[in-house]
Amino acid sequence: MPCFVKKEYASIGRAIRPNTSRPVEDVRVQTLYWLQDNGYRTFGMLCPSLPQDDYGVFADHAAQAIRAGQCEHVWAEVLNARGKSLTRTCEGLRGSGFEKEATMLEHVSKDPAAWEEYARATFLALSKVVPPDKLRFLQYVQEGQSAWWKKQAHNGAVLLGKHAGL
Numbered sequence: 206m207p208c209f210v211k212k213e214y215a216s217i218g219r220a221i222r223p224n225t226s227r228p229v230e231d232v233r234v235q236t237l238y239w240l241q242d243n244g245y246r247t248f249g250m251l252c253p254s255l256p257q258d259d260y261g262v263f264a265d266h267a268a269q270a271i272r273a274g275q276c277e278h279v280w281a282e283v284l285n286a287r288g289k290s291l292t293r294t295c296e297g298l299r300g301s302g303f304e305k306e307a308t309m310l311e312h313v314s315k316d317p318a319a320w321e322e323y324a325r326a327t328f329l330a331l332s333k334v335v336p337p338d339k340l341r342f343l344q345y346v347q348e349g350q351s352a353w354w355k356k357q358a359h360n361g362a363v364l365l366g367k368h369a370g371l
Contacts, residue, residue: 216301216303217255217298217301217303217306234270234271237249237271237272238272241272241275241276246277247275247276247277248276248277248278248279248280249271249272249273249276249278249279249280250279250280250281251267251271251279251280251281251282251331252280252281252282252285252343253282253283253284253285253290253294254267254281254282254283254284254327254331255283255284255294255306255309255310256306256309256310256312256313256323257326257327257330260326260327260329260330261330261333263327263330264327264330264331264333264334264335265334267331267334268331268334268335273334273335273339274336276339277339278339278340278341279331279335279339279340279341280341280342280343281327281328281331281335281340281341281342281343282342282343282344283320283323283324283327283344284310285345286314291310291314294307294310295307295310295311298310317347321347321350324344325353327342328342328344328357328360328361328362331361332357332360332361335361337359337360337361338361339361340360340361341361341363342357342361342362342363343363343365344362344363344364344365345365345366346364346365346366346368346369346370347366347368348368349368350368351364351368351369351370354369355370
């Protein structure tokens with residue numbers, strides 16, 4: 206059963222979540238494919254999505270890895286920075302030799318405008334490869350950001366948080 210998860214992404218996934226199986230060998234991915242191949246309803250979850258040099262390439266690979274066209278919905282989110290997740294993610298990345306990725310994540314975490322740009326770039330790239338009726342992109346909006354995200358609801362944006370204006 207072919208798996209389209211790039212080895213680099215699999216290694217990053219292992220750095221972030223050391224106690225889960227590697228996506229390349231992941232029984233979860235194999236099970237997803239089996240369910241899809243046998244007519245069962247499936248859902249994909251692309252989370253966390255880290256800052257990227259090329260969001261389009263990332264989105265293409267992520268959609269291929271879960272076979273997004275065969276998923277009923279594809280849920281996605283940038284890093285949810287609650288609790289110690291940001292610190293642990295950066296530590297995991299650095300501890301596994303992903304200095305560049307840790308530095309990029311730290312950069313966006315210290316600059317609200319950069320964080321918003323990272324979230325929008327991730328969303329826009331995914332919205333090009335996942336149909337809007339399938340995409341469910343979870344976004345905790347901050348004050349002053351909800352207008353842009355509300356305009357993206359028809360493309361799959363799901364606004365969360367006290368500034369979602371729901």
